[in-house]
Amino acid sequence: MSSHAKPSGDRRFLQVHFETMGAQLAASKSGMWLFLASELLFFGGLFTAYAVYRANHPDMYHYGQYFLDWRMGAINTAVLISSSLSAAWSVRAAQLGDTKTLKATLWLTLLLAGAFLVVKYFEYAHKIEAGYIWGGEHCVDNLKVAGKLTEHQIEHCLSALPPEVAHLPIPEHMGRFFSIYFVMTGLHGLHVLIGMALYVWLLRRAGRGDFGPKYFGPVDMVALYWHIVDMIWIFLFPLLYLIG
Amino acid sequence: MVAATRTAELHQGHEETSTHDNYLTHAHGWRSWIFSLDHKRIGIMYLCAILISLLLGGVFALVIRLHLWTPEGALVSNHTYNNLFTLHGAVMIFLFIIPGIPAALGNFVLPMQLGAKDLAFPRLNLLSFYLYCIGAVLFLGVLLASGIDTGWTLYPPYSLEGSRGLGVLLALTGTFIVGFSSILTGLNFMATVHSMRPKAMGWFDMPLFLWALFATGIIQVVATPVLGITVALGFLERLFHLGIFMPEYGGDPVLFQHFFWFYSHPAVYVMILPAMGIVSEVVSVFSRKPIFGYRFIAMSSIAIAVVGFLVWGHHMFTSGQSKWTNIIFSFLTFFVAVPSAIKVFNWLATMYKGDIRLKTPMVYVLGFFGLFGVGGLTGIFLGSLATDVALHDTYFVVAHFHFVMVGSVLTAFLAGLHYWWPKITGKMYDERWARVAAILVMVGFFITFLPQFLSGLQGMPRRYATYLPEFKPLHQLSTIGAIVLASGMFLDAWVLWVSLRRGKAAPANPWGAASLEWATPSPPTHHNFDETPPITGPYNYDVLEEVSEEAGWVRNDGWNP
Numbered sequence: 001m002s003s004h005a006k007p008s009g010d011r012r013f014l015q016v017h018f019e020t021m022g023a024q025l026a027a028s029k030s031g032m033w034l035f036l037a038s039e040l041l042f043f044g045g046l047f048t049a050y051a052v053y054r055a056n057h058p059d060m061y062h063y064g065q066y067f068l069d070w071r072m073g074a075i076n077t078a079v080l081i082s083s084s085l086s087a088a089w090s091v092r093a094a095q096l097g098d099t100k101t102l103k104a105t106l107w108l109t110l111l112l113a114g115a116f117l118v119v120k121y122f123e124y125a126h127k128i129e130a131g132y133i134w135g136g137e138h139c140v141d142n143l144k145v146a147g148k149l150t151e152h153q154i155e156h157c158l159s160a161l162p163p164e165v166a167h168l169p170i171p172e173h174m175g176r177f178f179s180i181y182f183v184m185t186g187l188h189g190l191h192v193l194i195g196m197a198l199y200v201w202l203l204r205r206a207g208r209g210d211f212g213p214k215y216f217g218p219v220d221m222v223a224l225y226w227h228i229v230d231m232i233w234i235f236l237f238p239l240l241y242l243i244g
Numbered sequence: 245m246v247a248a249t250r251t252a253e254l255h256q257g258h259e260e261t262s263t264h265d266n267y268l269t270h271a272h273g274w275r276s277w278i279f280s281l282d283h284k285r286i287g288i289m290y291l292c293a294i295l296i297s298l299l300l301g302g303v304f305a306l307v308i309r310l311h312l313w314t315p316e317g318a319l320v321s322n323h324t325y326n327n328l329f330t331l332h333g334a335v336m337i338f339l340f341i342i343p344g345i346p347a348a349l350g351n352f353v354l355p356m357q358l359g360a361k362d363l364a365f366p367r368l369n370l371l372s373f374y375l376y377c378i379g380a381v382l383f384l385g386v387l388l389a390s391g392i393d394t395g396w397t398l399y400p401p402y403s404l405e406g407s408r409g410l411g412v413l414l415a416l417t418g419t420f421i422v423g424f425s426s427i428l429t430g431l432n433f434m435a436t437v438h439s440m441r442p443k444a445m446g447w448f449d450m451p452l453f454l455w456a457l458f459a460t461g462i463i464q465v466v467a468t469p470v471l472g473i474t475v476a477l478g479f480l481e482r483l484f485h486l487g488i489f490m491p492e493y494g495g496d497p498v499l500f501q502h503f504f505w506f507y508s509h510p511a512v513y514v515m516i517l518p519a520m521g522i523v524s525e526v527v528s529v530f531s532r533k534p535i536f537g538y539r540f541i542a543m544s545s546i547a548i549a550v551v552g553f554l555v556w557g558h559h560m561f562t563s564g565q566s567k568w569t570n571i572i573f574s575f576l577t578f579f580v581a582v583p584s585a586i587k588v589f590n591w592l593a594t595m596y597k598g599d600i601r602l603k604t605p606m607v608y609v610l611g612f613f614g615l616f617g618v619g620g621l622t623g624i625f626l627g628s629l630a631t632d633v634a635l636h637d638t639y640f641v642v643a644h645f646h647f648v649m650v651g652s653v654l655t656a657f658l659a660g661l662h663y664w665w666p667k668i669t670g671k672m673y674d675e676r677w678a679r680v681a682a683i684l685v686m687v688g689f690f691i692t693f694l695p696q697f698l699s700g701l702q703g704m705p706r707r708y709a710t711y712l713p714e715f716k717p718l719h720q721l722s723t724i725g726a727i728v729l730a731s732g733m734f735l736d737a738w739v740l741w742v743s744l745r746r747g748k749a750a751p752a753n754p755w756g757a758a759s760l761e762w763a764t765p766s767p768p769t770h771h772n773f774d775e776t777p778p779i780t781g782p783y784n785y786d787v788l789e790e791v792s793e794e795a796g797w798v799r800n801d802g803w804n805p
Contacts, residue, residue: 045473136485173494
């Protein structure tokens with residue numbers, strides 16, 4: 001790099017195999033959309049598993065819905081939709097070169113994402129504490145299995161049961177509902193975490209003044225990713241919390 | 245890491261070079277390789293890794309064949325045998341055939357066929373190579389851990405039982421990671437074709453190899469994530485008893501089969517489409533005729549990629565799925581043969597009245613026609629419901645998929661390797677011995693797998709470590725074929741090795757091909773092109789004339805690298 005001056009100005013982020021910033025942005029965009037397509041298929045497997053089990057065991061879903069608190073889900077839905085707004089806003093701010101708004105909206109997105117995970121933490125903690133966990137470990141399934149649970153665990157499991165299910169017959173292998181719940185929301189939560197890491201990275205770069213009207217690709221790409229994470233939740237919320 | 249520094253590094257990596265410099269001499273030391281963002285170097289690293297995998301999978305195959313020399317098994321214990329056929333399948337499929345042509349040859353050739361300096365995402369390209377290596381190491385870890393005797397398909401409940409430990413977990417993780425590598429490669433290729441084509445090159449001015457890689461990319465991006473989530477669920481099922489796949493906890497093992505084949509059937513098109521792309525290039529160049537039916541070949545690649553998603557159920561005719569499902573899958577299976585046949589007829593029409601030159605790549609391609617023809621036609625018996633029920637899980641299936649997947653892809657891979665070898669290494673190889681090797685490989689292949697159709701028809705089940713004495717002659721013939729095939733492969737390895745050591749210098753365009761990768765010196769410069777070559781069509785041979793064996797072909801309009 002000795003004999004060559006570092007490219008300056010708006011072209012400093014232009015990689016050498018592209019002719020123009022526009023070509024570079026177009027390439028990133030097509031790459032990002034393809035990645036999002038693969039994300040949809042990644043979750044698609046889980047949605048299929050959900051559908052197959054729902055079709056074969058509707059009673060399981062009917063019983064299971066009462067364990068999920070729709071108010072928590074609704075709060076998180078509002079939180080994520082707001083965060084998508086601030087993510088979209090941050091792209092606009094970057095394009096306009098409005099660094100102050102950019103930083104503010106990046107922070108807002110990051111905080112809302114964090115709020116989502118805090119709510120999710122309380123939901124998980126409640127279920128795990130009561131023993132309403134996945135598959136073969138689910139406490140309701142093991143109530144009648146001699147020696148599998150301690151008396152304390154049985155008491156805990158029963159005391160936390162939602163009142164609505166008291167008169168319902170317990171479906172076989174109820175734990176599968178919670179497997180699907182935990183895997184789907186868990187994978188989604190992992191995506192939220194990754195999104196947060198990306199927003200921390202964007203904040204650092206925004207602080208350095210990297211972004212402006214000629215170079216805003218990363219803000220744009222991360223926002224696209226963030227919208228898909230939001231969108232997946234918008235499907236998860238009614239499927240799991242609302243339509244038992 | 246700081247972005248500006250990274251950009252600076254990228255610039256440093258791509259610094260201007262003198263005209264005598266090529267991508268191999270551009271930088272030195274092992275660091276200049278493992279941190280290289282140059283698609284050509286990454287392609288070469290892939291090539292080495294993939295050839296090692298091929299060797300490993302091939303050694304497993306040889307041990308299997310030698311073991312089957314006698315009915316009671318000649319070499320290893322039954323348990324070892326089960327491990328061997330599982331790893332033979334897993335290594336060959338996940339580490340050789342799927343990444344083989346796209347990641348090694350495609351990586352090298354794709355940007356150059358576009359007249360571009362690199363792939364759209366060079367760092368992503370290097371990352372996908374690293375992921376491939378990590379996945380490969382995990383597969384090797386399986387060998388050292390408890391082993392794995394489930395077959396490469398990893399069907400539960402057997403594969404996820406409590407007694408099967410580390411081996412299965414490692415294999416699932418390895419598959420997941422290699423899958424990611426494949427997604428990133430496909431994504432990179434598609435984005436590159438989309439956004440880095442020169443203005444003068446429309447979609448229908450691209451070489452057909454690019455169409456093939458693009459269609460492959462569709463499958464890699466859309467199908468592979470489903471495999472990812474499947475093996476992830478398998479992993480969690482084994483550790484936490486989810487009850488999604490294991491009947492013990494209320495799970496549905498047939499759901500695993502659906503998920504698995506939703507990826508693994510399209511995956512055979514990930515293998516064959518790039519192979520068909522190579523055939524399209526080679527058959528046209530060595531017939532000295534523009535490819536016949538360009539648009540049909542291009543569109544049939546896309547058709548195969550799309551329809552290939554809808555046929556996975558033909559792996560499950562005996563799984564107990566409904567007969568109506570079976571009928572629909574059977575129909576679609578026949579349907580997907582149409583675009584494949586379109587390609588074959590167009591290749592044959594390209595050769596018709598052509599000036600055919602039997603160089604090594606062309607010899608392999610002629611072998612491809614034979615192997616793909618036999619493999620495709622025997623597929624009809626497996627796609628038909630009535631015959632499949634009898635033939636399911638017999639050696640007939642083994643023979644069929646070896647013909648289509650292995651024979652066809654391996655010969656096309658070798659055709660491509662010999663075709664681009666002068667470009668990659670800057671050296672010519674010994675044409676005579678390379679052709680002898682090619683013929684040995686193909687003859688060996690036929691001797692190995694034709695008898696397996698017969699033993700399968702007579703009821704020999706696949707994956708058995710021992711067999712009834714009446715199958716002995718057919719099994720022994722098969723083993724002899726495997727030895728011939730292996731000797732051909734080793735002879736070819738020797739030919740290429742000798743070429744590296746003391747091959748004649750290759751001209752820029754030794755075969756007289758019109759696509760852009762030949763409009764740059766052999767080996768190419770670091771940036772591929774010093775100036776953008778004129779774009780006159782990938783199969784337009786009128787602009788080329790042969791000077792001599794040593795100087796190869798030059799353009800007659802005065803423009804030459």
